[in-house]
Amino acid sequence: MVKLLFADAHAHSSPTGLGAAEIARRFREKGGWFMALVMLPPWHYGVDAPPGIEMYFKALERFLTECRRAREAGLRVACLAGFHPAEVDRLVSAGMKPEEVLSLGLRVVDHMAQLCRSGMLDGIGEVGRQHYKTMPERLAIAATVTTRALEHARDYDCLVHLHLENAGPVTVDTTEKLVELASAPRSRVLFHHASTRVAKRAGEKGFWATIPGKKEAMRRAFTEANTDYIMIESDYIDDPKRPCVSSCPWEIIDRQLELLREGVVDEEKLYRVNVDNVVKFYRAEPP
Numbered sequence: 001m002v003k004l005l006f007a008d009a010h011a012h013s014s015p016t017g018l019g020a021a022e023i024a025r026r027f028r029e030k031g032g033w034f035m036a037l038v039m040l041p042p043w044h045y046g047v048d049a050p051p052g053i054e055m056y057f058k059a060l061e062r063f064l065t066e067c068r069r070a071r072e073a074g075l076r077v078a079c080l081a082g083f084h085p086a087e088v089d090r091l092v093s094a095g096m097k098p099e100e101v102l103s104l105g106l107r108v109v110d111h112m113a114q115l116c117r118s119g120m121l122d123g124i125g126e127v128g129r130q131h132y133k134t135m136p137e138r139l140a141i142a143a144t145v146t147t148r149a150l151e152h153a154r155d156y157d158c159l160v161h162l163h164l165e166n167a168g169p170v171t172v173d174t175t176e177k178l179v180e181l182a183s184a185p186r187s188r189v190l191f192h193h194a195s196t197r198v199a200k201r202a203g204e205k206g207f208w209a210t211i212p213g214k215k216e217a218m219r220r221a222f223t224e225a226n227t228d229y230i231m232i233e234s235d236y237i238d239d240p241k242r243p244c245v246s247s248c249p250w251e252i253i254d255r256q257l258e259l260l261r262e263g264v265v266d267e268e269k270l271y272r273v274n275v276d277n278v279v280k281f282y283r284a285e286p287p
């Protein structure tokens, strides 16, 4: 019998919530070995700065501290920061002009790419498209920022976590075109919070996907998607007012063990998804 280990391939932590050290402690207790920590929008970090690049720099510093704390608590950690599509809407609503938001978003991902290059970050995320109705120009801004992130993936070997609309194959096919135009390596691109339909198409085309750690979503993905290209995520946001709103990282472990007991998945498949795939995509040192 192999020792079961678990990874959370996309999660957030906040210094105003449990924080990365406590999250890592609870996750390790259940068998967690690896976590990809993705920066939240800057207003989650309690920084005192007007909307603009300084706000991002300050929030980024706090986020990098969170990554360090998770590492010190004994997890292997990948650390990613980007410009979430929802940030476009929030900044425009706060009074910034669309052209200002575009240039800020590009500056932010340019900065994140430099940190990838220097090894402080492993990748850029989240970038992508809004999954809800918004103004067309805001969608265009988010898509342009995403294109820039893909160019950086090509130039600096950054990972990219894409937050997209989950409309099935078309979500993957439209992104594939962008990836090709940017000449970004597919092996570095991940569709986060993917439905089984998106994950299936992504895997067929050599892209990665993370599946939300909900029981039904994992049941479908484990049986229908190509498990050589999927990982599991909590997308935990560490908001004390909304505890475990997507999933808590330790819950995704409990649920995978339930699926194992129910015979939906076997140990070999769990090992592939939680260890082999993480080592491949994140280039993490094996446990």
Ligand SMILES: [Zn+2]
Residues within 6 Å of the ligand: 126, 163, 192, 193
């Ligand atoms: Zn997301």
Ligand SMILES: [Zn+2]
Residues within 6 Å of the ligand: 010, 011, 012, 038, 126, 235
């Ligand atoms: Zn997320």
